[in-house]
Amino acid sequence: MPTRTAIEQRLAEAQTRLSPRRLRIIQAALENPDETFFLSSRALARRYRVDPATIVRTIQALGYRQYADFLKDLREHFIQRVTPYRIVEATAREKGTVADHVRHSLERDLHNLDAVRSGLDPTRAVDLARRIHRARAVLVVGVDLAASLAWFFAYGLDALGFHAEAPVGSAGILQHKVRALTARDLFVAISFGRGLRTTIDATTDARDRGVPTFGITDSDTTPVARSCDAYLLAPISASTFTGSYVAPMAVLNAVLVACAQLKPKRSLAVLRQTEKEYLSGPRWYDQAPADEGPRRTRRRKS
Numbered sequence: 001m002p003t004r005t006a007i008e009q010r011l012a013e014a015q016t017r018l019s020p021r022r023l024r025i026i027q028a029a030l031e032n033p034d035e036t037f038f039l040s041s042r043a044l045a046r047r048y049r050v051d052p053a054t055i056v057r058t059i060q061a062l063g064y065r066q067y068a069d070f071l072k073d074l075r076e077h078f079i080q081r082v083t084p085y086r087i088v089e090a091t092a093r094e095k096g097t098v099a100d101h102v103r104h105s106l107e108r109d110l111h112n113l114d115a116v117r118s119g120l121d122p123t124r125a126v127d128l129a130r131r132i133h134r135a136r137a138v139l140v141v142g143v144d145l146a147a148s149l150a151w152f153f154a155y156g157l158d159a160l161g162f163h164a165e166a167p168v169g170s171a172g173i174l175q176h177k178v179r180a181l182t183a184r185d186l187f188v189a190i191s192f193g194r195g196l197r198t199t200i201d202a203t204t205d206a207r208d209r210g211v212p213t214f215g216i217t218d219s220d221t222t223p224v225a226r227s228c229d230a231y232l233l234a235p236i237s238a239s240t241f242t243g244s245y246v247a248p249m250a251v252l253n254a255v256l257v258a259c260a261q262l263k264p265k266r267s268l269a270v271l272r273q274t275e276k277e278y279l280s281g282p283r284w285y286d287q288a289p290a291d292e293g294p295r296r297t298r299r300r301k302s
Contacts, residue, residue, distance in 0.1 A: 007073040010062045022058040025050065033078035041067045076221055105244075112235045112247035120251065122258075124232055128188075128214055129258035132157065135186035135212070138164040139177055142190035143198045149190050149216070149248055156256045161270035171198050178202050181211045190216040192236050192243065195223035203227045216248060 011018075011026055018026070025048050029036045036044060045052040059070040096104075132138055138157055142150030150166035157164035167177045181187060187206035191199040200223045207213050207227060215224035215231035225231045232255075234247040260267040277283055 005073070005077040007062070007070075007077045010064075010073070014062050017061050018058070021050075022054070022061065025055070025058055026062070029074060030077060033074050037071055037074040037078055072221070075219060108237065109244050109246040112237065112244055113250055115235050116247045116250050119233065120254065122254070124230070125251070125254045126258045126262070127230065128232065128255050129262050131186050131212060131214060132162060132164075132255075132259055133262060136163070136184040137181070138162060138186045138188060139181060139206075140164060140166045140188045140190065141174065141199055141202050142166065143196045145242060145245070146190045146192070146196075146199070149245060149252065150188075152249070153188070153190075153252045153256075156252070157259065159271070159274075160256070160259055160267055162259070171201075174198065174202050175205070178205050178209070178211075181206060181209065183210045183212070185211055187211045187213045188216065189213065189224050189228060190248070191222070191224045192218045192248075193222065200224070200227060216251060 007030065011030070015023065028048060029044070036047070039047065041055045042052050045055045048055075056067065059067060062070070064070045064073075138154070140150040140154045140157075142148070147166070147168065151168075154164040154166035165177070167174055178187070187203065189199055189203040195217075203213055203215070203224065204227055207229075213228040215222075215228035216234065217224040217231055218234060218236050219225065220233070225233075232251050234251045236243040236245060236248065
């Protein structure tokens with residue numbers, strides 16, 4: 001069984017001090033943390049149809065001095081407890097048609113993008129771009145579904161002339177790649193929520209070897225954020241069991257733009273080498289017009 005989260009521990013210790021009404025509020029918040037950890041005290045009060053003072057007194061009964069501390073622990077609870085099954089189970093309980101669920105999914109993606117647009121400090125994306133320019137080589141690590149993000153980022157960096165790699169295969173291969181890094185290289189970890197052990201172990205190993213580390217994650221409190229020298233945030237909350245990678249993709253695109261624009265002459269010199277290939281060449285599928293292609297004749301039945 002998983003250990004108790006901080007907020008669960010507080011709830012267990014404060015149950016005798018909580019009225020049934022306040023207990024129901026906390027339990028409801030814990031059952032739907034992804035829908036409540038970003039709400040203000042007034043918004044949370046409206047959600048559960050109580051006055052804001054009730055919310056304040058309830059979290060004080062749990063031992064919190066500030067509402068922000070309560071939200072931080074609620075966020076941690078969400079990270080520790082969310083599973084693909086719980087996500088699908090929660091959406092299955094919601095009323096509405098399949099089309100309604102599709103629309104809701106798109107709305108959540110847009111919400112994540114809005115969070116990046118309003119919350120991303122462009123100077124931090126530029127900071128990562130500067131680290132990439134200084135690095136001899138860049139190792140981008142993402143495991144499981146995050147491997148798609150790691151591959152995309154490494155591909156984009158390669159196209160701009162950087163020596164970047166997103167290793168695939170066993171944990172052993174990843175360990176060998178990390179051991180080959182030096183202080184002149186850069187290690188980029190991409191992982192969200194609790195973080196996958198393979199990614200976090202590789203990050204810790206790289207940091208212990210003196211390799212500069214940078215993280216792409218979804219919270220200041222994730223293992224990636226705590227393990228890396230610096231990081232960028234992108235939410236992945238979604239009504240789909242895979243999570244939403246729309247916001248992380250936007251962040252990675254922003255970093256690639258920063259890499260290209262830091263030294264535009266260098267970027268243009270590299271990309272000019274592939275200009276002819278992109279305009280024409282064996283890379284692209286070239287289908288002959290229908291009237292020039294070989295015609296098939298129908299065989300008449302006798």
